[in-house]
Amino acid sequence: MNDSATHDGRGTNPDALPHDPGAPPCDAGIGAGDGTRAVRAGLPEPVRHEPTLPGPVFAAHFHLPGDPTGPYTYGRDENPTWTLLEQAVGGLEAPGRDDVETLVFASGMAAISSVLFSQLRAGDAVVLPSDGYQVLPLVRTQLEAYGVQVRTAPTRGDAQLEVLDGARLLWIETPSNPGLDVCDVRRLVEAAHARGALVAVDNTLATPLGQRPLELGADFSVASGTKQLTGHGDLLLGYVTGRDGEAMNGVRRWRKIVGAIPGPMEAWLAHRSIATLQLRVDRQNATALRVAEALQRRPEVTGLRYPGLPDDPSHKIATQQMRRYGCVVSFTLPTRARADRFLDALHLVDDATSFGGVRSTAERRGRWGGDAVPEGFIRLSVGAEDPEDLVTDLLRALVASRD
Numbered sequence: 001m002n003d004s005a006t007h008d009g010r011g012t013n014p015d016a017l018p019h020d021p022g023a024p025p026c027d028a029g030i031g032a033g034d035g036t037r038a039v040r041a042g043l044p045e046p047v048r049h050e051p052t053l054p055g056p057v058f059a060a061h062f063h064l065p066g067d068p069t070g071p072y073t074y075g076r077d078e079n080p081t082w083t084l085l086e087q088a089v090g091g092l093e094a095p096g097r098d099d100v101e102t103l104v105f106a107s108g109m110a111a112i113s114s115v116l117f118s119q120l121r122a123g124d125a126v127v128l129p130s131d132g133y134q135v136l137p138l139v140r141t142q143l144e145a146y147g148v149q150v151r152t153a154p155t156r157g158d159a160q161l162e163v164l165d166g167a168r169l170l171w172i173e174t175p176s177n178p179g180l181d182v183c184d185v186r187r188l189v190e191a192a193h194a195r196g197a198l199v200a201v202d203n204t205l206a207t208p209l210g211q212r213p214l215e216l217g218a219d220f221s222v223a224s225g226t227k228q229l230t231g232h233g234d235l236l237l238g239y240v241t242g243r244d245g246e247a248m249n250g251v252r253r254w255r256k257i258v259g260a261i262p263g264p265m266e267a268w269l270a271h272r273s274i275a276t277l278q279l280r281v282d283r284q285n286a287t288a289l290r291v292a293e294a295l296q297r298r299p300e301v302t303g304l305r306y307p308g309l310p311d312d313p314s315h316k317i318a319t320q321q322m323r324r325y326g327c328v329v330s331f332t333l334p335t336r337a338r339a340d341r342f343l344d345a346l347h348l349v350d351d352a353t354s355f356g357g358v359r360s361t362a363e364r365r366g367r368w369g370g371d372a373v374p375e376g377f378i379r380l381s382v383g384a385e386d387p388e389d390l391v392t393d394l395l396r397a398l399v400a401s402r403d
């Protein structure tokens, strides 16, 4: 991505990132473009009279005479609908690489927990973001109960470097939710690997079309598929993509032990939704930039953040390591009451949590407690509505919410 590209919210050359020199040419035969990759992601070889994307396989067990050999034995271990989805996600997270493995989970938190709890043991130290997803403090308490030392650092300014010594795992969330700070993944990976620590990146906000953590050197890309990856606000899903076989065996074992598995229907819906990922992401992200530009001119809006804005504190690093800037914009209105009236006055934006869906949502984040944000802080997720309609609705609601 480069600066000239900021006005449509995506890079002019979305495949500009250097590829691993050892990797085969980018998906030869499938096409190198993100749209092509998304519509074909994870499709099986064509079989006459079979559907192009096979339907969900509902099975608790599979026919299994004799010795129990794989791949499909029992429904908590494997399911053919997951396999196709895992191939789809893996193909987007690390195109052209067959040395990576993807595992899908019941939710983003199931995926996150599977990495943390399978990789860490009593006595290990882990570095978590202090400004990350709001369930991480609960995870911290649980890790500490198991004897894991938890250190935290803010996302901005690569502050993690100062607490890395002796850590076994570095967990980063970039861009962070909801603050939209960005850290330098390549730099942090280099420092972590030099100290023998593994690195996991929460890739939820960016989606694999916005950022490919494994190409930036990370060991795991972990995400909630509940958000923009699937984009319709109708299912929960998570995944882990990793390139260290032994570490991934641990993650797989954790999924089996805990049983944090997606239902076949959810897995199939997710796979179906990924076909439109590039369409949704490009539309939503381009509109997010227009919305940010419109909000930037309003006197009652402060603390506006969108990594795609050229003067945003995250812009420089985001441009170096991301291919798209995301669909989330955050900003602060003067008071809690003003923020509530603003949300109330919106017609096209649902007052709801979560983000990444085709229907815009916004919420006053402070209502949950936990995030260190001002009372009037709003997280806005830009959907696939017509940009003019959305900007008009937002500006109208700003006026309507005046005292």
Ligand SMILES: *Cc1c(COP(=O)(O)O)cnc(C)c1O
Binding pocket: 107, 108, 109, 110, 133, 173, 177, 202, 204, 205, 223, 224, 225, 226, 227, 236, 237, 238
């Ligand atoms: C939503 C979210 C999660 C958790 O995902 P679920 O699917 O809700 O479990 C984790 N990380 C980030 C950044 C998120 O936004």
